[in-house]
Amino acid sequence: MKIKVIRPKFTSRHCFMNTLPPEQIQVWILHWRSMTDWVKENWGILEEKEIEQYTSFVKYEDMMRGALGRIAVKKISSSYLGKETKDIQIESGHFGKPYLCCSGRRLSINYNLSHSGEIVMLAFGRDVPIGVDVQEIKQMQEYQRLAEYYFSPEERAAVIRQNNIELFFEYWTAKEAYVKAIGCGLYKDFASFSVKIGGISSERYSNQIWRICQIAVDKCHKACLAYGMRNENEL
Known part of the structure; x- marks a missing residue:
């Protein structure tokens, strides 16, 4: 694709x-x-x-x-x-x-x-099926606390280790694009799955695999696209 x-x-x-x-x-x-x-x-x-x-x-x-x-x-x-x-x-x-x-x-x-x-x-x-999310990068003192609550253990560890708010927004937009693509919106627990930006989600949902692509916008925004395919050859 x-x-x-x-x-x-x-x-x-x-x-x-x-x-x-x-x-x-x-x-x-x-x-x-x-x-x-x-x-x-x-x-x-x-x-x-x-x-x-x-x-x-x-x-x-x-x-x-x-x-x-x-x-x-x-x-x-x-x-x-x-x-x-x-x-x-x-x-x-x-x-x-x-x-x-x-x-x-x-x-x-x-x-x-x-x-x-x-x-x-x-x-x-x-x-x-597709989902997209864009977020303005805002300085938030509590972003590590949000990562602890909403991210999977590996995502949470990466954000805290790098102490990088841009990485937080990369994960956030990837996760939100994914839940929008599968049609669950914010009804799905963000901490229940992991995303790999430039790769695929950790779970297979609705008999499909899900590709996560970062979209370059500008220095003030982060954005991701997620889409589903039946097999990896279609990605």
């Missing part, structure tokens, strides 16, 4: 036009502050319930990150499918994992999104 990272330049109204080959996962990295005008121009794509949700946020940045992610999902997926954005519906499955529908039928394109700090990140793939 090939991973393609897309960092669009928003100088053209056709910036979201793209195709999605079956052997490829595409990861889109968007900077919300540079896209506020674009979000306002495309606000009408949102459904009434979505507008109510995002306008209820207290912080402006939370509203913009959420709205940008939702609009971008519809614009990108409609381009992949050759459909109008109004024909794309976003539904939620077990544990709240979102999926795409058209005319009540679930589509073969899977997606996942995450946002933090300046970044909204989206990942798309055909017939492959």
Whole structure:
């Protein structure tokens, strides 16, 4: 499976036009502050319930990150499918994992999104379960205590031994991307499994193995993608 990272330049109204080959996962990295005008121009794509949700946020940045992610999902997926954005519906499955529908039928394109700090990140793939997570690197005195509580023994030991907050966020984004990929979200105990960044998770889930890939964003953010395959030859 090939991973393609897309960092669009928003100088053209056709910036979201793209195709999605079956052997490829595409990861889109968007900077919300540079896209506020674009979000306002495309606000009408949102459904009434979505507008109510995002306008209820207290912080402006939370509203913009959420709205940008939702609009971008519809614009990108409609381009992949050759459909109008109004024909794309976003539904939620077990544990709240979102999926795409058209005319009540679930589509073969899977997606996942995450946002933090300046970044909204989206990942798309055909017939492959995926999860993505991005986190702004923040200085936290308690990060070693969080590692002791949420990480597996080997992950916890590595973070404490290196005393490195960036390593903490590498593990955190990898673990969150994984639980989002398998569809459990935060309902799965983070300490119950280990991840290997650039490798596979320590467990086989739903008869699949799970690859963990770090995505380079910038010096202020860490991000990971997780996806599942039936055997290691497909990774």
